[in-house]
Amino acid sequence: xxxxxxxxxxxxxxxxxxxxxxxxxxxxxxxxxxxxxxxxxxxxxxxxxxxxxxxxxxxxxxxxxxxxxxxxxxxxxxxxxxxxxxxxxxxxxxxxxxxxxxxxxxxxxxxxxxxxxxxxxxxxxxxxxxxxxxxxxxxxxxxxxxxxxxxxxxxxxxxxxxxxxxxxxxxxxxxxxxxxxxxxxxxxxxxxxxxxxxxxxxxxxxxxxxxxxxxxxxxxxxxxxxxxxxxxx
Amino acid sequence: xxxxxxxxxxxxxxxxxxxxxxxxxxxxxxxxxxxxxxxxxxxxxxxxxxxxxxxxxxxxxxxxxxxxxxxxxxxxxxxxxxxxxxxxxxxxxxxxxxxxxxxxxxxxxxxxxxxxxxxxxxxxxxxxxxxxxxxxxxxxxxxxxxxxxxxxxxxxxxxxxxxxxxxxxxxxxxxxxxxxxxxxxxxxxxxxxxxxxxxxxxxxxxxxxxxxxxxxxxxxxxxxxxxxxxxxx
Numbered sequence: 001x002x003x004x005x006x007x008x009x010x011x012x013x014x015x016x017x018x019x020x021x022x023x024x025x026x027x028x029x030x031x032x033x034x035x036x037x038x039x040x041x042x043x044x045x046x047x048x049x050x051x052x053x054x055x056x057x058x059x060x061x062x063x064x065x066x067x068x069x070x071x072x073x074x075x076x077x078x079x080x081x082x083x084x085x086x087x088x089x090x091x092x093x094x095x096x097x098x099x100x101x102x103x104x105x106x107x108x109x110x111x112x113x114x115x116x117x118x119x120x121x122x123x124x125x126x127x128x129x130x131x132x133x134x135x136x137x138x139x140x141x142x143x144x145x146x147x148x149x150x151x152x153x154x155x156x157x158x159x160x161x162x163x164x165x166x167x168x169x170x171x172x173x174x175x176x177x178x179x180x181x182x183x184x185x186x187x188x189x190x191x192x193x194x195x196x197x198x199x200x201x202x203x204x205x206x207x208x209x210x211x212x213x214x215x216x217x218x219x220x221x222x223x224x225x226x227x228x229x230x231x232x233x
Numbered sequence: 234x235x236x237x238x239x240x241x242x243x244x245x246x247x248x249x250x251x252x253x254x255x256x257x258x259x260x261x262x263x264x265x266x267x268x269x270x271x272x273x274x275x276x277x278x279x280x281x282x283x284x285x286x287x288x289x290x291x292x293x294x295x296x297x298x299x300x301x302x303x304x305x306x307x308x309x310x311x312x313x314x315x316x317x318x319x320x321x322x323x324x325x326x327x328x329x330x331x332x333x334x335x336x337x338x339x340x341x342x343x344x345x346x347x348x349x350x351x352x353x354x355x356x357x358x359x360x361x362x363x364x365x366x367x368x369x370x371x372x373x374x375x376x377x378x379x380x381x382x383x384x385x386x387x388x389x390x391x392x393x394x395x396x397x398x399x400x401x402x403x404x405x406x407x408x409x410x411x412x413x414x415x416x417x418x419x420x421x422x423x424x425x426x427x428x429x430x431x432x433x434x435x436x437x438x439x440x441x442x443x444x445x446x447x448x449x450x451x452x453x454x455x456x457x458x459x460x461x462x463x464x465x466x
Binding site for chain 1: 442451
């Protein structure tokens with residue numbers, strides 16, 4: 001079996017939909033969600049991608065089969081987001097190469113804990129290191145290496161509380177040249193549109209009056225405002 | 234009087250606040266709103282910038298005075314949005330030069346009906362040609378020239394109805410290489426958060442299933458979701 005035939009565990013593929021987060025917010029994109037994660041964030045909103053039995057629930061697909069399915073559903077869309085879990089767990093080199101050969105713009109979402117050799121082949125990636133409320137610890141060396149190797153990186157920090165906000169400041173202090181988004185934490189099953197917008201207002205106020213965050217974005221998750229916490233949108 | 238001393242009619246300056254629209258959505262920025270417009274869009278949400286007596290209501294400020302006020306209020310923010318009305322009506326060459334000398338990232342919002350000589354000095358600009366519902370006609374030649382002259386242009390089309398949507402398709406067809414945002418039209422005094430999100434959902438559905446819009450963003454006005462139609466935010 002050659003590299004290009006190696007199968008990847010796909011949890012779901014969907015789209016075209018809107019990218020809901022970070023610097024690429026609002027963009028029309030296809031999604032490929034891969035199984036497995038090296039993290040287990042307390043508030044993860046896609047636990048089905050890595051919780052027990054995720055491999056049994058995933059479909060093993062060769063890169064060519066993934067590209068074929070994207071092409072069939074794309075309807076003119078040429079942007080694909082590789083997500084997870086942590087998609088950097090897998091050898092996506094062949095998939096990324098085939099996507100590029102078919103004219104796709106490839107974007108990845110990762111926490112930045114791993115630095116795969118194909119990272120520099122992507123068009124862009126959003127690095128979302130996890131703040132204290134997640135219960136995870138950050139590997140700053142891996143994050144720095146990933147950001148340096150990526151062609152067009154941006155950073156996104158989810159903020160639920162004061163400790164998360166302080167963490168976002170640390171991220172910005174360490175990587176001041178990388179575009180940073182503060183993303184309001186979404187309390188699944190608890191937040192409504194009204195409470196999300198109220199809390200976003202408070203987060204915006206804080207960031208806007210904080211001179212340590214000179215250049216920053218503050219954003220909600222667009223898909224949650226539009227569609228709640230439904231899966232596959 | 235030298236060029237640098239020429240005064241500009243400032244309607245309002247505010248910030249830091251969040252950029253509410255287009256590709257730069259969510260970014261922390263200062264705003265400078267200049268008086269006057271060559272258009273009179275039916276649904277304009279900043280009529281106070283150009284409606285009768287706007288010049289009487291504005292404050293004539295020299296570029297150096299504008300920069301000084303921005304510096305005093307910036308609190309670490311180095312991004313400024315020049316807006317209106319149509320800021321391209323004025324000779325902003327000296328202002329842009331002084332802003333750049335002070336390390337500001339300069340962004341303009343314009344409908345693209347005018348092509349001032351200093352356009353290429355800006356870091357970026359959002360061109361928002363006005364759709365049929367505005368009651369205005371588009372000067373395609375000026376728009377093409379402006380986009381070509383701008384270092385980092387993006388396009389934004391407000392969509393209220395079917396004719397506006399068709400217009401957005403025409404804009405994308407004419408300038409397929411320029412990033413395009415469809416922005417949901419905001420019915421001031423009528424829309425609520427709920428109706429805005431409902432209508433945004435419908436617009437997203439339409440754009441997502443339309444192969445003529447392969448690469449596009451669909452976005453609401455973030456500031457309206459957060460703060461309603463208040464002025465100076």
